[in-house]
Amino acid sequence: MDGGRERYGQCTHLRKGASPVKKLINDPFAFVDETIEGILLARPDHLKRCEGSGRALMRADGPVEGKVAVVTGGGSGHIPVFLGYVGPGLLDAVSIGNVFSSPSPDDMLAATTAAHGGAGVLHLYGNYSGDVMNFGMAAEMAEMEGIEVATALVRDDVVSAPVEEMDRRRAVAGLFFAYKIAGARAEEGAGLAEVRAAADLAIFNTRSMGVALTSCTIPAAGEPTFELGENEMELGMGIHGEPGLRRGEIMPADDVVDEMMARVLPDLPFEAGDEVAVLVNGLGATPPEELFVMYRRVRAVLDDAGIGVHRAYIGEYATSMEMAGASVSLLKLEGDLKRLLDAPAYSPFLPQWPL
Amino acid sequence: MDGGRERYGQCTHLRKGASPVKKLINDPFAFVDETIEGILLARPDHLKRCEGSGRALMRADGPVEGKVAVVTGGGSGHIPVFLGYVGPGLLDAVSIGNVFSSPSPDDMLAATTAAHGGAGVLHLYGNYSGDVMNFGMAAEMAEMEGIEVATALVRDDVVSAPVEEMDRRRAVAGLFFAYKIAGARAEEGAGLAEVRAAADLAIFNTRSMGVALTSCTIPAAGEPTFELGENEMELGMGIHGEPGLRRGEIMPADDVVDEMMARVLPDLPFEAGDEVAVLVNGLGATPPEELFVMYRRVRAVLDDAGIGVHRAYIGEYATSMEMAGASVSLLKLEGDLKRLLDAPAYSPFLPQWPL
Amino acid sequence: MGKLTAADVIAFLRLLAEEMPGYKDELRDLDAQMGDGDLGITVSIGMKAIGDGLADLEGEEPGVILARSGMNFNRAAASTFGAIFATALMSAGKHIGGRDEIALDDLPGMIEAAAAGVSARGGARPGEKTILDVLLPMAEALKREAEGGSNLPDAARRAHEACVAALERTKEMEAQHGRGGWLKEKSIGVPDPGSTAICLMVECFARSVAGS
């Protein structure tokens, strides 16, 4: 319980010019491990460490014999992405990188082998090259150990590449829909190929777009990743501060939603008669009230387009540290997707309602 | 779908000197009503309007015949406080004021009469004089209409007055514990006096303290309520920006928690052998990761003190718009409190885990 | 104007609805020093609501106009001040009952009734930095004027002067109620925001009856 003052030397650097970033942390380099420690203390009935890694967590009741395991991973700083989606009806294990950085192949391998219940493992994660390459190494190693691995990459951010180049798109909050669907299909007892197919169907039917009002700061970097002017916002920004569509003066919420919907709807396209699930996601510093103000407008646009809403998820589902802003994701409920979305799922981070 | 630009004229004032406040809103004076509209669109199976008021909501399946109704109310800007706690096993109805302002007695009366299931109504809310006076008027009117009303005031913030003057203390995130306990007792079929007694027992056994790193801004006021220096924090600040214990340079998370616990523990006092529920609450802009870092330290302090933890709630349970900061609340699980805390409760805002 | 008719009361309330929103920023800044800064919005929204409600009150007696206006204020801008101010207007209205006109002789009793109502609602006593600390000195001043045989315009001016002097004295007081109550000794030096609002209203009252 000592050493606080000394460690704190490092926090005072968390500023750049007139943009101080104040954080309730200790040593920025211990940030991820202290977060994991806190989570394991808070949720011992729900999560446990994977053998052989300090940076991999799994369902406390896992591995589940005979079930396909769904395993994810990625950088820290996005809670509830990723570890908040580990649980019954959701993911089996997760590997955890530094803030906004890929986990190591060792940690991915630890998550994969620990969660493996004998029926194969789906690696389901966002399309970021660091994750792709490191999961690629982990999959090779797992296969050498005799574990069958399939992969599905979430690519929901419509502004990150044109639809013809969907392979280059990155993942944002749409990760949640892919997790929910793949987790439900695995829980039903489907085989690896079927679980992958369900994940791919969810991925193909999910489209998202975000808006950022302020930057976020990686604790160990000590400075905001980018700067937005006093009165600026950036439409289409990614969840690590990746460049978006355009910067401009901040607009009323309704206009922001209109511009997002004008990009998201034609991209799939979502059409009259479709039924969708909606996710209005807060990036971290945006009050819940504002997300409901936005949802109001999303509904008005969908009503106008003749598109029905089966479920609405509104809250923080994929954050970017203390970034202010929000994203809107739509999932078109094709085929089995409605049944799988409605299936029970349990995590202390996920209020699935009605249950 | 027009008028955005025009309404927006009012958002551009949301700044003060070098502290711009960027919000995803439309007309700041329509903010509360648009939030309610969004919530009703998102949760039609869960919430509905109370007859005769645009600012009162209730359980969609209410009034529940023969059950004591638990009714709350208060200013907007704190979601999930207050309307996020309406639901089975929780509250029956809520009246909604402007941001950080009391609802009107008319709205409180509408919530009271609509939720009344014939077994009386408990008015359960935070000890703020505006709410107290207006609920007082509403209770007088309800009693004139033949509804039996009892009142319990949440007063958990230890720095707002010395323990000898507990009647002067204000409410912060400890509201959640009072709602959970009173809601569970009412759901069990207890009478009005018993429900009030359960609420009072929860209130008496709850102690909280907060820390703010940045201000919040009331949309209609257009400027931050207070200013904190670049490197400052305020220990003990209330959830509307009420003055706290002291301002000082920002400290490492562990030191902040230590100072909070040093004030909270002796206040009841919480002692070796006690069992508690812990709530680490984010005020709005603080990333979930930081709350877990804090919880880690809370547990270390409680372990040292020989105090056991029955449940931990970690997340945003009572926000202050986009304020950065957090609070820690402890509930000592005396008497029936453990059973009542563990009872099922359902709201899209409350992941009660395990269910 | 020897006595105030319903039309005079409406004219006074209309003047409040027009003038008081202009003090929004001043009252916000004052209240922000004492807690949460909502008083500017409260007074501005509440007074507009009083103005909007006046059309429905044509033909009513002065007491009803005052009481209903208090309720209109608090419905639109519920808050500590809203409840207190509504209680004050309702108590004053109740004091004169169904009478058609208000005489200077009625005013001290009305203000005393308002103060008693406020005290019953919020539990405050004199010296605790609330609107009681301007209401009571104002009632005193009006009583002296009425007993001395003054006229309404002069009495209103004196009432305002008493109010301003009393407001100055609230600076030295330590707040005990509302959000200011958590500040305790730190509240010393700042005039009570609610009393400031009352003072500004009394100034409007003096202007409103000055022409008579």
Next chain:
Amino acid sequence: MGKLTAADVIAFLRLLAEEMPGYKDELRDLDAQMGDGDLGITVSIGMKAIGDGLADLEGEEPGVILARSGMNFNRAAASTFGAIFATALMSAGKHIGGRDEIALDDLPGMIEAAAAGVSARGGARPGEKTILDVLLPMAEALKREAEGGSNLPDAARRAHEACVAALERTKEMEAQHGRGGWLKEKSIGVPDPGSTAICLMVECFARSVAGS
């Protein structure tokens, strides 16, 4: 120093561990212009991990030292660059197999093997603003030196010069991979951050063999 022994390889890696963290801010700022700004931390943490891992590698062959150091880097600082850099070191190490010494003649083949491994791992081709765009020109330069009968210190200096020139040319390229890939034409004008890191390492290499 006609050939590099295991001790020379360790000395070179130790120099990287000491020097490269000093470029943390420079690499961060460069990478922030191209996406997320993590490269400074990645290189700094990864290089420290290489340094910490060297003690365990005493007695191993040069190829094993390189491969294991790549894995140590990426274990501590996994990322796009971590995976790419680990792949490069593993491929280069595999190329020389269990041999005890590395001759100048081996170097072009090792760098080509590294480039081939990187290309297989990440799917990049020359001209797409990745480390391939410095690795391949560097392999060319080393080949020329080896064929021309140069010595190690001179060859290393030439390799570094080729690297710097190639880095300059990455400015004109449009990024296709990693986070920079989302910037497309906006990435033009900035030198590739990963290639900048490689250049700095090659400078260390040149310094490390200069004394010989």
